[in-house]
Amino acid sequence: MxxxxxxxxxxxxxxxxxxxxxxxxxxxxxxxxxxxxxxxxxxxxxxxxxxxxxxxxxxxxxxxxxxxxxxxxxxxxxxxxxxxxxxxxxxxxxxxxxxxxxxxxxxxxxxxxxxxxxxxxxxxxxxxxxxxxxxxxxxxxxxxxxxxxxxxxxxxxxxxxxxxxxxxxxxxxxxxxxxxxxxxxxxxDIVQSPEPVRETVAAGVLFFDEHDRVLLVDPTYKAGWEFPGGVVEAGEAPA
CATH class of the missing domain: 3.40.50.300 (P-loop containing nucleotide triphosphate hydrolases)
Structure with missing residues (x-):
């Protein structure tokens, strides 16, 4: 603890x-x-x-x-x-x-x-x-x-x-x-900042290898698995 x-x-x-x-x-x-x-x-x-x-x-x-x-x-x-x-x-x-x-x-x-x-x-x-x-x-x-x-x-x-x-x-x-x-x-518990109060742009990607396995990530800041990506910061391109 x-x-x-x-x-x-x-x-x-x-x-x-x-x-x-x-x-x-x-x-x-x-x-x-x-x-x-x-x-x-x-x-x-x-x-x-x-x-x-x-x-x-x-x-x-x-x-x-x-x-x-x-x-x-x-x-x-x-x-x-x-x-x-x-x-x-x-x-x-x-x-x-x-x-x-x-x-x-x-x-x-x-x-x-x-x-x-x-x-x-x-x-x-x-x-x-x-x-x-x-x-x-x-x-x-x-x-x-x-x-x-x-x-x-x-x-x-x-x-x-x-x-x-x-x-x-x-x-x-x-x-x-x-x-x-x-x-x-x-x-x-696992914590997150409050939900955004304005529109948000996010980007994600479906990424496969030669065996058709899909890549997932386990975020440290919340429970569950997700596709790679995230919120687009101010001035940052989605790519």
Missing amino acids: IVWINGTFGAGKTSTARELAGILPDSTLFDPEFIGDALRVLLPRKRLAEVTDYQDLPSWRRLVVDTAAAMLAELGGVLVVPMTLLRQEYRDEIFGGLAARRIPVRHVLLAPAETILRERIANRAEPGDPHEVDLHVRQWAYDHIPVYQQALGWLTADAHVIDNGALSARETAERIAEAVRTEAAPVC
Whole structure:
């Protein structure tokens, strides 16, 4: 099982996750940020320059799913994952990939008030970083508050919400542990973004080999088999 602790920057995910890993029996902390750090070293600079956030890298999203599955196969038990996910399509892809591997995910959102978020960001220290980098990190965190607020609609509908503004990391972790034990934080099924509200163009193909076998795909983000294809993105040709 995975306990995914979501929330914007300054919500207290990492400190809460460390406490939770000490409370839940047979649990291990898995921080996907380390995958982002590895990709910054492994990928060419040209590719890294094409994105502003490592979450925009398809390889990061795939590796999060594959690494989590590998760790659970190796260790069993519970993975505690502190990671901000504010884009619904990325949540769909990652949680869908985990669900397709029969890995249950309990999604928890830490949601302190905005005033508390801003106070925590202002007081946040980055050990070992020069002052200029610290200011950059803080401003980056401030800039993500509106993005977080825009995502609250689907986040609060999808996750078990905990207002940890007045709670310590230990108290927050105890709340999460209780929600997991009592199943107040439900398991997320394979998820999809809402149905489109305007006309959509999609493309598909019937592909046969020399033995007249047809190619089908098993999507990670929903149940069932389909012909290869998908929704045509803005500016993309159907081919």
